[in-house]
Amino acid sequence: MALSIATWNINSVRLRIGLVERFLGENAPDILCLQETKAMLDVFPFDALKSFGYKHIHAAGMKGYNGVAIVSKKPFARTDVKHWCGKEDARHVWVTLKDGVEVHNFYVPAGGDIPDLKQNEKFAHKLRFLDEVTTWFAARKAAANKFVLVGDLNIAPLETDVWSHKALVNVVSHTPIEVERLARMQRSHDWVDAVRQVFGDDKTLYSWWSYRAADWDAADKGRRLDHVWVTPALAPRVRDAAILREARGWQQTSDHVPVVVRLK
DNA sequence: ATGGTCGGTGTCCGA
Numbered sequence: 680m681a682l683s684i685a686t687w688n689i690n691s692v693r694l695r696i697g698l699v700e701r702f703l704g705e706n707a708p709d710i711l712c713l714q715e716t717k718a719m720l721d722v723f724p725f726d727a728l729k730s731f732g733y734k735h736i737h738a739a740g741m742k743g744y745n746g747v748a749i750v751s752k753k754p755f756a757r758t759d760v761k762h763w764c765g766k767e768d769a770r771h772v773w774v775t776l777k778d779g780v781e782v783h784n785f786y787v788p789a790g791g792d793i794p795d796l797k798q799n800e801k802f803a804h805k806l807r808f809l810d811e812v813t814t815w816f817a818a819r820k821a822a823a824n825k826f827v828l829v830g831d832l833n834i835a836p837l838e839t840d841v842w843s844h845k846a847l848v849n850v851v852s853h854t855p856i857e858v859e860r861l862a863r864m865q866r867s868h869d870w871v872d873a874v875r876q877v878f879g880d881d882k883t884l885y886s887w888w889s890y891r892a893a894d895w896d897a898a899d900k901g902r903r904l905d906h907v908w909v910t911p912a913l914a915p916r917v918r919d920a921a922i923l924r925e926a927r928g929w930q931q932t933s934d935h936v937p938v939v940v941r942l943k
Numbered sequence: 944a945t946g947g948t949c950g951g952t953g954t955c956c957g958a
Binding site: 690691694715717741742743744745789791801833889890891892893933934 | 946947948949950951952953956957958
């Protein structure tokens with residue numbers, strides 16, 4: 680059965696519900712995973728998303744911060760939410776499809792500005808979050824697992840995931856300690872980076888451009904923070920991947936763009 | 944050149 684999955688850090692789903700409609704209309708993925716919805720469930724736009732043809736929605740929210748959601752044309756056999764690091768943050772939801780495929784949607788903590796565990800509690804939280812997720816997936820590891828993991832992982836692991844490795848090597852999102860922790864998380868379940876499987880490691884790819892640049896397109900100082908991973912059982916089914924750079928130019932858009940992967 | 948701009952529990956905080 681074919682399956683297309685998109686991930687997009689939307690930075691307020693209420694403000695950008697019209698852009699979500701445009702994206703879904705133009706790309707029609709089976710499933711869209713959103714991060715930074717910034718909406719409690721009492722104000723989450725369930726009805727609008729359903730009117731776009733996405734009748735199945737699993738969301739977790741907070742007031743103003745974080746928030747993740749999975750919106751789908753395919754029905755769910757089960758839905759789950761998990762909290763990490765002893766916090767109530769809404770950073771991880773997952774669904775199990777009728778064919779047993781699990782889709783995990785993560786919003787990894789950004790980590791603050793200073794890449795030092797002792798000086799910066801946010802950075803410590805980010806690493807602890809990755810470690811807890813790593814341990815959890817390692818304990819669930821099985822060769823037959825058909826899992827997809829998507830989201831804003833807030834780490835650009837490869838040199839070709841950033842506009843300048845040299846300029847960013849000490850900037851949170853691309854530091855060696857984060858890259859190493861993410862690699863450890865990837866090994867926990869032998870996750871395959873589906874986008875890199877399609878494009879290879881040498882191609883420069885970004886999914887995020889700061890709001891602070893005067894001209895994001897001309898400066899092009901991007902980073903690939905948004906990822907789609909699959910377990911080895913699903914990797915042979917990956918057919919196509921796309922990062923929708925043009926969405927960064929849409930009116931009043933997010934600083935992240937959608938990433939789409941299609942599986943046979 | 945250490946700024947800049949977003950969104951929302953808004954006049955600060957997190958990104």
